[in-house]
Every structure is written in C-alpha cells, then in structure tokens.
Amino acid sequence: MATPSLPALLVALAAVAGAALLVHHDARRVGVSRPRLWAAVVALALGAGLLLYLFVPTVPVPGLLVIVLAGAVFYLFERDDANRGDEPADPRVLPESADGDRSEATDESGES
Structure with a gap:
C-alpha cells in the first residue's frame, strides 16, 4: 500500500476535527457533562481508526469499524443518559408517555 498523500491526510484531519467539534457543540447544547472529554474520545477513536486504515494495510475492516464507531457510540449512550435523567x-x-396513561392502549384482541 502506498503512503497516503498530504491532501488525504489533511482531509482526514479535518474530518476528525469536524466530528469532535460537532460532538462538543451537541454535548454543550444537550447538557452532557464534560463536553471536551467526549469530543476528545470521539476524536481519538476516529483518529486511531483512520491512522490504522492509512498506515496498516492488514487491519481487517470490521475491526476498523468497531474502533471508529466506539467513540461515537459511547457518546450517544452518555447523551441518552443525560436526556433521560437519573x-x-x-x-x-x-x-414518550411520561404520564403513564394507558387508556388508549389495546391488546391484540382489541379490548382495552
């Protein structure tokens, strides 16, 4: 595998930085604690996966996908916890129904 070109590296770096900025902005907007930490987790996971893809040609693609998605998945779990409360x-x-009203729910036989 050939060494990646400088434009490819710059595009990859911009993608990692953009994802980290999006996570930081979203974490601040939603109220997730430690938005800088979550931006760093996502950036590290994406960066590690990208570096492995660019410089280690024998890494299996499913393993790369796990590495790349791990940061975003962990952030989404934390975001969901922040939205749902304690x-x-x-x-x-x-x-979706915080009041617990089940008056409109029916079972399979059509009875309330």
Whole structure:
C-alpha cells in the first residue's frame, strides 16, 4: 500500500476535527457533562481508526469499524443518559408517555 498523500491526510484531519467539534457543540447544547472529554474520545477513536486504515494495510475492516464507531457510540449512550435523567425506569410506561396513561392502549384482541 502506498503512503497516503498530504491532501488525504489533511482531509482526514479535518474530518476528525469536524466530528469532535460537532460532538462538543451537541454535548454543550444537550447538557452532557464534560463536553471536551467526549469530543476528545470521539476524536481519538476516529483518529486511531483512520491512522490504522492509512498506515496498516492488514487491519481487517470490521475491526476498523468497531474502533471508529466506539467513540461515537459511547457518546450517544452518555447523551441518552443525560436526556433521560437519573430517575429509575418504570417498566409499565413508555419513555414518550411520561404520564403513564394507558387508556388508549389495546391488546391484540382489541379490548382495552
């Protein structure tokens, strides 16, 4: 495999920086704690995957996908926790219906 060109490296660096900036902005907007840390986690995961792809030709693609997506997936888990709050889950209520009103729910036989 040939050494990557300078424009390819610059595009890759811009993509990593852009993803980190998007995560930082979103984390601040949503209220996730430590937005800089989450931006760094995403940037490190993307950067590591990109460097492996560019410089180690024998790395399997599924492994690269796991590395690249790990930072974003962990951030999305943290974002979901920040949105849902710390209250324990109620198994009788769907997340969209906070009031727990089941008057419109029907079972398979059509009975309320």
